[in-house]
Amino acid sequence: MEGTSDPLVVRTAAHVLHVTSTLRGPESRTLKLSGIFFTELSRTFPAMRLTTLDLFATPPPLDIPTLSALTKSISRAPMSDEEKAMLSRWDSWIDKLIVADLLVFTTPLWNYHGPPHLKAFIDIVTQPGKSFRYTHAGPTGVLDGKRAVLIQTRGAWGPDHLGEWLKDALWLLGGVGLDVIKADKQDLGSPEEREIEMARAIETARATARKIAKALAEEHA
Numbered sequence: 001m002e003g004t005s006d007p008l009v010v011r012t013a014a015h016v017l018h019v020t021s022t023l024r025g026p027e028s029r030t031l032k033l034s035g036i037f038f039t040e041l042s043r044t045f046p047a048m049r050l051t052t053l054d055l056f057a058t059p060p061p062l063d064i065p066t067l068s069a070l071t072k073s074i075s076r077a078p079m080s081d082e083e084k085a086m087l088s089r090w091d092s093w094i095d096k097l098i099v100a101d102l103l104v105f106t107t108p109l110w111n112y113h114g115p116p117h118l119k120a121f122i123d124i125v126t127q128p129g130k131s132f133r134y135t136h137a138g139p140t141g142v143l144d145g146k147r148a149v150l151i152q153t154r155g156a157w158g159p160d161h162l163g164e165w166l167k168d169a170l171w172l173l174g175g176v177g178l179d180v181i182k183a184d185k186q187d188l189g190s191p192e193e194r195e196i197e198m199a200r201a202i203e204t205a206r207a208t209a210r211k212i213a214k215a216l217a218e219e220h221a
Contacts, residue, residue: 015049
């Protein structure tokens with residue numbers, strides 16, 4: 001059976017960057033769902049080096065000086081030494097994207113979108129000349145040919161702008177696609193609805209992990 005297959009054997013390890021933006025810590029349903037994903041991924045692909053970036057533990061700056069420096073960077077306007085130094089403080093985040101073979105974003109849905117920390121993270125790492133550049137064939141960047149997964153939960157249901165926005169944001173950095181694992185109605189749904197939604201998300205998480213493990217194994221054979 002697919003769910004009981006032996007671990008895949010590879011020659012080199014894959015680097016996985018896990019970006020989290022949740023406040024609830026061990027009580028987070030989203031982190032529990034991502035834990036199921038990583039358990040299945042590590043079971044089928046043990047050669048994995050996992051790095052976690054907690055955006056609430058290390059909050060991206062949401063201030064005028066940073067936004068001004070980012071605007072100048074995008075428009076290629078002259079920057080002061082202080083502005084250059086301000087942006088270079090976050091080069092380590094871009095470095096993590098460069099070495100990652102797989103990105104996993106774990107976040108709840110807040111008012112039909114992700115928390116502002118996630119938006120700020122994307123804004124900070126999206127810097128022309130550092131993480132991407134435009135070509136006649138479209139943008140190319142540090143995520144060229146790489147995969148990403150979005151794991152999300154929310155209390156209710158309705159519009160959901162997070163997945164499409166994140167897919168477009170990663171496309172600018174060269175990303176090739178985004179798998180989405182989500183569970184809705186975790187607060188306002190009936191007990192039966194909550195259980196059905198989470199069971200469906202868990203099944204998707206395990207199937208997605210196996211699919212990605214197979215792809216990573218082919219790349220690292």
